[in-house]
Amino acid sequence: AICSQRQPMSRISALRTSLSALRTSRSTGIFAHGRAAAAPALQAQRRSMSDTPDVSSVSSVGFRLSRSGRFSGETDPLMEQFNASIGYDKRMWRQDINGSIAYASALGRTGLLTAEEVAKLHEGLRAVAKEWEEGKFELQAGDEDIHTANERRLTEIVGAVGGKLHTGRSRNDQVVTDVRLWMRDEVKELQGHLRGLVRTAVERAEAEQDYIMPGYTHLQRAQPIRWSHWLLCYAWQWKRDVERLEEMERRVNLCPLGVGALSGHPFGVDRHALASDLGFDGIMMNSLDAVGDREFILEFLWASSVTMLHMSRLAEDLILYSSAEFGFVHLADAYSTGSSLMPQKKNPDALELLRGKSGRVIGQTVGLMTTVKGTPSTYNKDLQEDKEPLFDAADTLRACVQIADGVLATLKPNGDKMQAALDLPMLATDLSDHLVRKGVPFREAHHVAGAVVKEAEDRGCTLDKLTGDDLRKIHPLFGDDAASSGPGGMWDYEAAVERRQTDGGTSRRGVQLQVDALKEWLGKA
Numbered sequence: 001a002i003c004s005q006r007q008p009m010s011r012i013s014a015l016r017t018s019l020s021a022l023r024t025s026r027s028t029g030i031f032a033h034g035r036a037a038a039a040p041a042l043q044a045q046r047r048s049m050s051d052t053p054d055v056s057s058v059s060s061v062g063f064r065l066s067r068s069g070r071f072s073g074e075t076d077p078l079m080e081q082f083n084a085s086i087g088y089d090k091r092m093w094r095q096d097i098n099g100s101i102a103y104a105s106a107l108g109r110t111g112l113l114t115a116e117e118v119a120k121l122h123e124g125l126r127a128v129a130k131e132w133e134e135g136k137f138e139l140q141a142g143d144e145d146i147h148t149a150n151e152r153r154l155t156e157i158v159g160a161v162g163g164k165l166h167t168g169r170s171r172n173d174q175v176v177t178d179v180r181l182w183m184r185d186e187v188k189e190l191q192g193h194l195r196g197l198v199r200t201a202v203e204r205a206e207a208e209q210d211y212i213m214p215g216y217t218h219l220q221r222a223q224p225i226r227w228s229h230w231l232l233c234y235a236w237q238w239k240r241d242v243e244r245l246e247e248m249e250r251r252v253n254l255c256p257l258g259v260g261a262l263s264g265h266p267f268g269v270d271r272h273a274l275a276s277d278l279g280f281d282g283i284m285m286n287s288l289d290a291v292g293d294r295e296f297i298l299e300f301l302w303a304s305s306v307t308m309l310h311m312s313r314l315a316e317d318l319i320l321y322s323s324a325e326f327g328f329v330h331l332a333d334a335y336s337t338g339s340s341l342m343p344q345k346k347n348p349d350a351l352e353l354l355r356g357k358s359g360r361v362i363g364q365t366v367g368l369m370t371t372v373k374g375t376p377s378t379y380n381k382d383l384q385e386d387k388e389p390l391f392d393a394a395d396t397l398r399a400c401v402q403i404a405d406g407v408l409a410t411l412k413p414n415g416d417k418m419q420a421a422l423d424l425p426m427l428a429t430d431l432s433d434h435l436v437r438k439g440v441p442f443r444e445a446h447h448v449a450g451a452v453v454k455e456a457e458d459r460g461c462t463l464d465k466l467t468g469d470d471l472r473k474i475h476p477l478f479g480d481d482a483a484s485s486g487p488g489g490m491w492d493y494e495a496a497v498e499r500r501q502t503d504g505g506t507s508r509r510g511v512q513l514q515v516d517a518l519k520e521w522l523g524k525a
Helices: 009-027 035-049 079-081 085-111 117-134 144-164 170-205 227-252 271-277 285-290 295-321 348-371 381-410 415-421 424-436 442-459 468-474 493-498 508-523
Strands: 214-215 219-225
Touching: 009 079, 009 170, 085 117, 085 144, 085 381, 117 144, 144 170, 170 227, 170 285, 170 295, 170 381, 170 508, 214 227, 214 415, 214 493, 219 227, 219 424, 219 493, 227 295, 227 508, 271 348, 295 381, 295 493, 424 442, 424 493, 442 468
Parallel strands: none
Antiparallel strands: 214 219
């Protein structure tokens, strides 16, 4: 410790008492609700604590695991609050304990710990885990993060041997190990929820192939499609979302533990055995990269952002389709709300929140990228800011996928409304295809079909009212079948969608091929 002139014990005692009072006031809400009243006392306290000589690292709140004998001054209470991450990283308690159990075994293999000490640490760590599981773990002032909280409680349970656990380990490699372990579990869970969403879409698509609706480009009616084809459009997007999560697993599942603060481990810990104990596929091969890398979090956030883009577009479609102006679907009451003023309203709040929360996740992604881009190599405190966006994005995505699944599983399609929204100009492309089949170049046929639409508009009639003779006045190769409105004819919507027989098209064959392919993929999970 840095040598300094001693002050009277009464001065130190007074300082500790004042700090304790400030912490108590913080816990009772003064910092949240009475900052103005507390400001003068706090400012005076800050002046008095500035580099106070020889204030012990053992303060009124106990041993500070994160402060060595290097420090002689107390920490500003607001700095403690500003610096702490326990409020959000405590969710990693299980991963932190599992990492410590494996690390204790690794130290035992080096001979730094006896078998009895390893067993005692394991027993103590499991006791800490049980307290978390039963909701009995009590956080104390000075528990800066989940690592210090668990180690503090471990030491209370097992005694001095608890102080050996951190030998050769830094919170730099400890925290990123915890995050990787936590993300590994989270990614698996999200994959399961997304697969469930795909399954819901596939089941509906297979059962509801009879419904034909307008397909839109530029939000204008374009060509008829099957409702099932629209459902499967999103099913394929969600499948790719799952695949993105699967592909990133191999980059997440690498072990950084055992590299210390930045330069490596001084006691010959077997990092490969440590990685194996924790279920990692391998180790991070560069110690600097191991403690400083956060691209695996950024990759998850980017993948989450893409999934939320898909959620947002689904929501936008269904918000439109459920409106009175469209009426294609009826949303279940379970995912709708009313108005505090207008009793007739049924609002698609679940869908609007899906759409709105996409911006939240995208914002977390951009925010962390901006944080990381300015940091030099290895660990910097800026990187503590990785967990709140990670946890928030994961929580948001998990909830959104499950809500989307619920909405999709319970909505009711309205086939009559879909049919009523179809109009004959949507089949103008089929009219040009008719001429193409007779050898007319597409550009010419495209122009002719447009002329047919204009002719009907000029006459004030629908396209199916034009006769074969009317059509031949515009182009001589039109046959009478071009004017047919019966089953299988030019102006039959069912026939129109069935003409799209290619793989990936909206015909029954095209839809069933998609259903079969997605079922096969789901069956491999």
